[in-house]
Amino acid sequence: MHVARESSRRGSERTALVTGASSGIGYELARLFARDGFSLILVARNRDALDRIAEGLGAAHGVSSRIIAIDLTEPGAAERIYRAMKVENMHVDVLVNNAGYGAHGRFSRIDLSTEINMIQLNVSVLTALTKLFLPQMLGRKYGRILNVASTAAFQPGPLMAVYYASKAYVLSFSEALYEELRGTGVTVTALCPGPTKTNFQERASLAGSRMSAGGPLGMMDAETVARSGYRALMRGRPIAVPGMTNKLLVQMERLTPRWVVRRTVRAMQASRSPTGI
Numbered sequence: 001m002h003v004a005r006e007s008s009r010r011g012s013e014r015t016a017l018v019t020g021a022s023s024g025i026g027y028e029l030a031r032l033f034a035r036d037g038f039s040l041i042l043v044a045r046n047r048d049a050l051d052r053i054a055e056g057l058g059a060a061h062g063v064s065s066r067i068i069a070i071d072l073t074e075p076g077a078a079e080r081i082y083r084a085m086k087v088e089n090m091h092v093d094v095l096v097n098n099a100g101y102g103a104h105g106r107f108s109r110i111d112l113s114t115e116i117n118m119i120q121l122n123v124s125v126l127t128a129l130t131k132l133f134l135p136q137m138l139g140r141k142y143g144r145i146l147n148v149a150s151t152a153a154f155q156p157g158p159l160m161a162v163y164y165a166s167k168a169y170v171l172s173f174s175e176a177l178y179e180e181l182r183g184t185g186v187t188v189t190a191l192c193p194g195p196t197k198t199n200f201q202e203r204a205s206l207a208g209s210r211m212s213a214g215g216p217l218g219m220m221d222a223e224t225v226a227r228s229g230y231r232a233l234m235r236g237r238p239i240a241v242p243g244m245t246n247k248l249l250v251q252m253e254r255l256t257p258r259w260v261v262r263r264t265v266r267a268m269q270a271s272r273s274p275t276g277i
Contacts, residue, residue: 017041017085017092019072019129020099022049025148025196028226029096034061041092043068043081044099066090072099073117078128092133094144094233097126097170102163104269115162122166127173134186141185146233147174151194151241154250155261159269167192171239178238187236191229194246195219220246 016033020026022044030040034057042050047069054065068084070077085092100122103114126147137143150164153171157164174190181188197219225242232240241247253261 014093015039015041015090016094016096017043017081017129017133018096018098019043019125020148022046022053024222025191025193025226025229026096026098027053028223029098029146029230030057032226032230033094034063037061037063038094039063040065041068041085041090042066043070043072045069045071072125073120078125078132081129082132091136091140093137093140093142094146095129095133096146096148097129098146098148099125100148100166102160104160106159107161110162118162119166122163123169126170130177130188137186138181138184143186144233144236145174145177145186145188146229147188147190148229149174149190149192151192151246151250153190153192154253155265156258157269158262158266164265175238187233187238189229189233189237190239191225191232192239192241192246192250193220193225193229194241194243194249196225197221 014037016030016038018026018030018033018040021030021040021042026044030042030053033040040054040057040063042054042065044050047067050067050069054067057063057065066088068081070080072078101118103110103118107115130145130147134143134145137145147170149170150167152160152164153167155164171190171192174188177188195218220243228242229240241250
């Protein structure tokens with residue numbers, strides 16, 4: 001793990017920690033926090049990308065950034081981040097658990113380590129960071145936690161079985177904590193975007209599937225998704241589903257027989273080639 005400190009003026013007494021901050025939704029969320037004067041703790045694997053982002057946000061908004069370059073799939077990664085913040089006597093007012101990835105294909109064919117690392121990143125690290133930083137927030141009677149789930153959380157996902165299941169965990173976990181924490185000054189929000197223009201599709205090997213272009217409805221851009229999540233987070237709302245179409249689809253899935261949902265998702269995930277996957 002590499003920890004670095006960018007020297008620039010603190011814009012606020014409040015600090016936001018963002019995982020997966022080097023690109024996509026995480027980067028756009030970091031920009032929103034910087035715009036509003038939050039000091040930042042930027043977490044991702046790519047140190048060079050984090051350096052550039054910290055420099056750019058500092059120049060544009062006059063905020064300070066701490067960089068933590070770490071592979072969150074490594075055992076004990078969450079604890080190492082927490083200890084680093086404790087050594088620097090830093091408190092986290094807002095925690096954004098954004099880092100995550102997916103893998104496309106039949107469960108029986110995807111490498112086991114890929115699936116286990118996915119669970120580590122999408123579920124275990126998110127849970128651990130929340131567990132570690134929550135007591136500080138409760139002690140100060142203020143805190144915001146944003147867990148990035150997906151519209152996938154509302155349905156089973158044939159051909160991305162573990163990814164969809166991991167996001168169902170994130171949504172359920174976030175809603176439960178939201179209710180537990182009612183009245184404490186700390187809130188938890190689950191951001192549930194649909195297909196979004198990020199590097200997710202490439203990493204998940206979705207090229208060639210009908211979902212690679214976001215399905216028949218296309219994709220939202222990361223900036224719009226981040227703004228939706230940011231508004232819900234700061235207002236203390238439990239769930240944010242960006243886009244009216246995504247909201248309608250989520251409601252329709254609740255009324256549709258499960259076997260229909262399963263087969264529809266299977267068809268969307270399948271290859272556009274005649275042989276399928």
